[in-house]
Amino acid sequence: MHNNPILRISTKILFAPIILFGLYVQFHGDFGPGGGFQAGVIVASAFILYSLVFGIEAGKKLFPSNINLILLALGGIIYGGVGIVSMLLGDEFLAYNVLGSSPQSGQHIGILLVELGVGLTVSNVMIALFNAFASYDNIKEK
Amino acid sequence: MISSTIGIWNYWIVFCLMMIGLFLVIGRKNFLKKIVGLTIFQTSVFLLYITFGKIKGGTPPILNESFESIYSNPLPHVLILTAIVVGVATTALGLSLVLKINTEYGSIEEDDISAQDLVDYHDDIKTGKSVDLKFKQ
Amino acid sequence: MISELLINAFLVTIMLSIAIALIKTRTVIFTVILTSAYSLVAALMFITLDAVDVAFTEASVGAGISTILFLAAMAYLPKKEEESISSEFVPALSCIILGGILIWCSYDLPEIGQFTAPIHQHIAPEYIKGSKEDIGIPNIVTSVLASYRGYDTFGETIVVFTAGVAVLALLQKKDPAKKNKSQPKQKIRKNA
Numbered sequence: 256m257h258n259n260p261i262l263r264i265s266t267k268i269l270f271a272p273i274i275l276f277g278l279y280v281q282f283h284g285d286f287g288p289g290g291g292f293q294a295g296v297i298v299a300s301a302f303i304l305y306s307l308v309f310g311i312e313a314g315k316k317l318f319p320s321n322i323n324l325i326l327l328a329l330g331g332i333i334y335g336g337v338g339i340v341s342m343l344l345g346d347e348f349l350a351y352n353v354l355g356s357s358p359q360s361g362q363h364i365g366i367l368l369v370e371l372g373v374g375l376t377v378s379n380v381m382i383a384l385f386n387a388f389a390s391y392d393n394i395k396e397k
Numbered sequence: 398m399i400s401s402t403i404g405i406w407n408y409w410i411v412f413c414l415m416m417i418g419l420f421l422v423i424g425r426k427n428f429l430k431k432i433v434g435l436t437i438f439q440t441s442v443f444l445l446y447i448t449f450g451k452i453k454g455g456t457p458p459i460l461n462e463s464f465e466s467i468y469s470n471p472l473p474h475v476l477i478l479t480a481i482v483v484g485v486a487t488t489a490l491g492l493s494l495v496l497k498i499n500t501e502y503g504s505i506e507e508d509d510i511s512a513q514d515l516v517d518y519h520d521d522i523k524t525g526k527s528v529d530l531k532f533k534q
Numbered sequence: 535m536i537s538e539l540l541i542n543a544f545l546v547t548i549m550l551s552i553a554i555a556l557i558k559t560r561t562v563i564f565t566v567i568l569t570s571a572y573s574l575v576a577a578l579m580f581i582t583l584d585a586v587d588v589a590f591t592e593a594s595v596g597a598g599i600s601t602i603l604f605l606a607a608m609a610y611l612p613k614k615e616e617e618s619i620s621s622e623f624v625p626a627l628s629c630i631i632l633g634g635i636l637i638w639c640s641y642d643l644p645e646i647g648q649f650t651a652p653i654h655q656h657i658a659p660e661y662i663k664g665s666k667e668d669i670g671i672p673n674i675v676t677s678v679l680a681s682y683r684g685y686d687t688f689g690e691t692i693v694v695f696t697a698g699v700a701v702l703a704l705l706q707k708k709d710p711a712k713k714n715k716s717q718p719k720q721k722i723r724k725n726a
Contacts, residue, residue: 280590285671287459288586290679292482296594303602324702331695334688349684359670366671366680369687376691377482380698381599384489387705388606393500403539404645409637410546416633417553424625427615429562429608433569437553440576440596444546447583452654453538453647457586458674460666467649469584470658471674475683478675479690481591485600486697492607493701499611506616 266308273301281374285363291370295377303385311389320386323379330376337368407448414441426507428495432488439484446473538582539646545579560615566604573597587675 281294306314337349344353351365352358418441421434450473458471499505502513552572559565573596580589644651665677679687 284676285673287673288457288590288675290478290587290673290676292478293587293590293594296482296591296599300594300598303599327695327698331691334691338684338688349688351681358668362669362677362681363671366669366676369680369684370676373687373691376695380486380694383698384486384603384701385599385606387493387702388489388496388603391496391610391705392707393496393610395500401645403536403543404647405640405643406539406543407546407646408640408643410543410550412633412636412640413550414553415636416629417550417557419632420625420629421557424622424629425615426618426620429604429611430565430615433556433565433604436569436596436600437556437572440573440592443588443592444549444576444579447580447585447588448646449651449653450585451583451647452649455584455647457584458662459586460662460672460674468662468674470654471661471678472658473653474585474588474675475678475686477585477588478591478679479687481588481595483690483693483697485595485603486694488600489603489701490697490704492603493704496607496610497704505611508619509616 262308266304270301270305273304274298277301277378281370282367284370285366291373292377294370295374295379296381298374299378299381299385302382306385306389311386315386318382320383323383323386326375327379327383330372330374330379333372333375334369337365337372341365408445411441411445411448414438414444428498428505428507429492432491432495435491436484436488439480443477443480446477449473541582542579542646545575545582549575549579560617562608562611562613562615565615566601566608569604570597570601573600587673 277294277298280289280297281291284290284294302314302318305317337351337354339348341350341353342348346353349365349369352361354364355361415438418434418436418438421437422431425431425434450470452467452469455467455469458468458474460468495505498510502510504510504513549572552568552575556565556568556572559568573592577589577593577597580586580592661678661682662674664682665671665674669677669681671677
């Protein structure tokens, strides 16, 4: 697919809008359908499209594997961290009421951060899965 | 009569879909087909859950101030939403195991793999040939 | 209201026909594409059953990413499914018996969309009320997902993380410095 100009150019045009749509789904999840799980998959699909058209190596240059692995773990840490912070502020694990000035704003902040953590983990897991499958070398060991 | 049949028609078909998924898992010897069967089974269970949450004349559970309405039950939606993503992650795990098996044995057919294991077990070319013949019949 | 149920019945019957085609086909690429179509029709069903968030997820995850993963895995696997040597009679019979029992039991289930069904009585009304008053977020699914059932979602996120790490551990190259591609694929293992 490296030589097809239509695919290359349409990928370059589509890449940014897909990420933008992913961010919209991520941060609009409070008001409409959407949230971290869907947004993570949509953002991952942009990177997967890039890797499919330009090759795995170009995809890894765009989004290096070590950053991928760090972000993969960071999502879970953000989620757990919100719980720990709410514990430090004197409430139970993952009780968001204490995070903001009023219970409602605390809930808003908590849900936003938690969804961010979910989105980071899901998107990076999907990219890592695709990279692992695509760059698997089918050689018997020993 | 027609109304009540339509009322439980979804359940019937969902149970049929579940059984097709189960059949693909236990009846077929191809590992990829088994994983596809698991996916089919999974999706039909999702359908069953979502069907339970439906309320006649209800709207999707997104609050709207401008009009009063009945909202469908949001709880099954939440359970299934997370289950779908976990399902795809576990499917990927299964696929990677299938890839490893294919690399090791050169086949993803259950019969083929157990035949090869038998050959290894006896560690004898003669036995190997007879097993191979039995496998080919 | 009957039209909603009719659309449902139609879509679920399409899903049944796709599943039957899945049993019949022996080519791997058809299997993968049919699974993708199955997920898409399931997403349509979720919309008619008022589960917009689930439909969104199913369309992006089930029909999108999982198809890509199947195709990526398919590249290394045999493209044809072999005919099985053993009989499929016993598995088919046990599936039919189990399905018959389930369908028999379905007469005890509440009809679709009954407001009086037990599931709608207990905790969902509290979530719908609380999402408006305590949390202040219009999308009830998000508020239940992230706030009321935050522990649940935390666990699911960790499961996704663990599955991803497990796949990476399984598929990564053992020794990237030493690449001997000359080793041929063996059909039958000899003296291991």
